[in-house]
Amino acid sequence: MSHDRTDERGSDEHLEVLDDQLADEHTELPAIETGRYLYCLVQADADAALETTGIDGEPVSIIVEDGIGAVAHDCDGIYDSANLAQIRRWLVRHQTVVDEAGQAFGTPVPFQFDTILRGGDAAVREWLREESATLERALAELAGHWEYRVAVVEVEPIDDEALVERDERLQALDDRIGDAEEGTAFLLEKQFDQRLAERRAARRESLTADLEERLAAEAREVHTLERSPSASLADDVASDDSGSNDGETLCRLTLLAHEDDEDAIGSILDDVAANDGLEVRFTGPWPPYTFAPELGGDGDKNAAATDRPNSQP
Amino acid sequence: MTAIDVGDGEDARDGLMTLVITVVEILIDALEREAVRRMESGTLSDAEIERLGSQLATIEAEIDQLKADEGIEDGVDDLRGDLDGLVSDAIEQLHGEPPTVQQPGYSVFGGEGE
Numbered sequence: 001m002s003h004d005r006t007d008e009r010g011s012d013e014h015l016e017v018l019d020d021q022l023a024d025e026h027t028e029l030p031a032i033e034t035g036r037y038l039y040c041l042v043q044a045d046a047d048a049a050l051e052t053t054g055i056d057g058e059p060v061s062i063i064v065e066d067g068i069g070a071v072a073h074d075c076d077g078i079y080d081s082a083n084l085a086q087i088r089r090w091l092v093r094h095q096t097v098v099d100e101a102g103q104a105f106g107t108p109v110p111f112q113f114d115t116i117l118r119g120g121d122a123a124v125r126e127w128l129r130e131e132s133a134t135l136e137r138a139l140a141e142l143a144g145h146w147e148y149r150v151a152v153v154e155v156e157p158i159d160d161e162a163l164v165e166r167d168e169r170l171q172a173l174d175d176r177i178g179d180a181e182e183g184t185a186f187l188l189e190k191q192f193d194q195r196l197a198e199r200r201a202a203r204r205e206s207l208t209a210d211l212e213e214r215l216a217a218e219a220r221e222v223h224t225l226e227r228s229p230s231a232s233l234a235d236d237v238a239s240d241d242s243g244s245n246d247g248e249t250l251c252r253l254t255l256l257a258h259e260d261d262e263d264a265i266g267s268i269l270d271d272v273a274a275n276d277g278l279e280v281r282f283t284g285p286w287p288p289y290t291f292a293p294e295l296g297g298d299g300d301k302n303a304a305a306t307d308r309p310n311s312q313p
Numbered sequence: 314m315t316a317i318d319v320g321d322g323e324d325a326r327d328g329l330m331t332l333v334i335t336v337v338e339i340l341i342d343a344l345e346r347e348a349v350r351r352m353e354s355g356t357l358s359d360a361e362i363e364r365l366g367s368q369l370a371t372i373e374a375e376i377d378q379l380k381a382d383e384g385i386e387d388g389v390d391d392l393r394g395d396l397d398g399l400v401s402d403a404i405e406q407l408h409g410e411p412p413t414v415q416q417p418g419y420s421v422f423g424g425e426g427e
Contacts, residue, residue: 030421078419114419183366184359191349 029078035116036063036124037075039097040287042105043139044069052100055079055093062101063121065128068135071101071108072117072124079114098287107142109135109295110287131295138293145220146285148262149254150269152208155247156277163199170195208251211272218264219257221291227252247279256291331388334380335396338389341376345369 037055044064050071054060058073079090094113102108117124128135164170173192177185216222227249257265262285273280348365351357357365380386 029419032421035421078421080419112420116419116421118421181363183363183368183370185366186370187345187348187352187362187366190345191353194346194349 029080032075032077032116032118034120035075035077035118036070036072036121037079038111038115038117038124039071039073039094040101040108040110041135041139042069042071042101042108043067043143044105048105050101050104052097053093054097055090060097063124063128065125066132068128068132068139069105070124070128071097074120075116078116102287107139107145108287109138109142109292110289134293134295138295142256142288142291144258144260145256145288145291146259147254147256147288147290148219148265148282148284149252149286150211150215151252151281152211152250152272153247153279153281154204154250154277155279157248158200158203158277160196162276163196163203167195167199170199204250207272207275207278211251211268212253214268215253215255215265218261218268219255221256223254223290225252225254250278254290256288259285327383327385327388330383331385331392334376334383334385335389335392338376338393339396341369341372 037058039054039060042062044062044067046064048062048064048069050060050062052060054073056079058075060071060073062069062071064070079087081087081090091113098108098110117127164174170192173188173195177188177192180188212222212224255265266282269280269282272278348369352362352365380389
């Protein structure tokens with residue numbers, strides 16, 4: 001699954017992740033007689049409905065309790081397959097349902113793929129009731145906010161000449177090389193190359209630091225991701241994404257921003273993209289996968305939920 | 314990269330040569346950096362700088378010639394690239410989290426079991 005685990009956990013949610021326990025069970029899947037596969041939570045009225053089909057063509061329903069709706073379908077087992085294409089289809093479907101729920105009801109709190117609650121609708125309602133304070137807060141905090149992903153790629157490295165133009169030391173070295181004897185010129189050239197590499201790295205750093213700072217002023221949260229996306233299923237699905245080798249990725253960021261601030265963020269990115277040789281790749285709005293809180297049971301080991309951020313393109 | 318393959322039989326000589334030249338190149342790079350540093354620090358006279366520079370230039374030219382004669386330019390570049398990757402990986406691992414934590418892709422909660 002995703003390695004972009006820059007998730008922010010809610011401050012006082014009690015968290016129980018059954019890592020060890022689940023890892024032991026990986027070879028033997030837990031049996032589920034009756035369960036509800038959960039896509040996401042949304043703010044919804046009692047008579048809300050969502051018409052869509054979920055994973056494996058299952059009809060999706062929305063189970064509402066007290067203004068909170070859980071988008072779910074009936075299931076009787078874990079979705080597990082050795083077939084990568086199958087898993088991709090499931091993941092894409094999961095994401096599509098979450099997207100549709102978001103369009104219909106506003107920002108959803110997404111669940112990780114394959115999050116299942118044992119029991120029927122009544123069990124889901126009970127859980128929604130028990131956790132209503134936490135869930136309401138999570139939904140209210142995220143309302144109107146979406147996740148946006150930004151990658152800055154240097155498609156064409158900046159010319160040496162351009163760097164020399166901006167740096168007095170490089171110009172001075174260049175002059176000295178012209179005047180020097182052969183051996184000295186050799187060492188000066190080495191020094192010139194080192195300095196050039198330093199300036200190139202410094203330029204990248206200042207570009208990305210500047211971008212982060214400006215984005216942080218508009219967005220609610222900005223996280224830096226690893227520069228190269230980890231191999232994940234979603235990356236393969238969105239094959240036209242940043243995985244290609246047509247430039248060096250200077251930085252990858254994910255941010256949580258209010259939908260009203262989208263234009264302001266867009267114009268910051270336009271400024272960066274105006275630099276020669278730089279390309280800005282922007283995707284979103286996504287459901288706030290990275291920023292959804294971890295929801296947990298109340299210390300009951302059997303009632304642990306994780307919603308690590310899902311893989312995102 | 315987990316192993317340096319120098320090949321066998323006919324290839325072994327090339328492979329070994331590639332490895333040796335790569336290591337020598339890395340050494341020369343380090344020497345050159347040190348030479349630049351000393352030139353910068355002002356502890357060397359102009360004559361010393363000139364001598365050091367021309368010696369290093371000669372060595373570098375010799376190595377380039379040797380690589381061309383042996384036809385191993387690409388091999389040396391590749392190996393250096395691999396070594397760079399190896400070092401970056403090692404640094405990343407030092408920096409913290411293990412790269413992958415194998416976790417099941419599902420979460421089940423509620424009900425019986427466990």
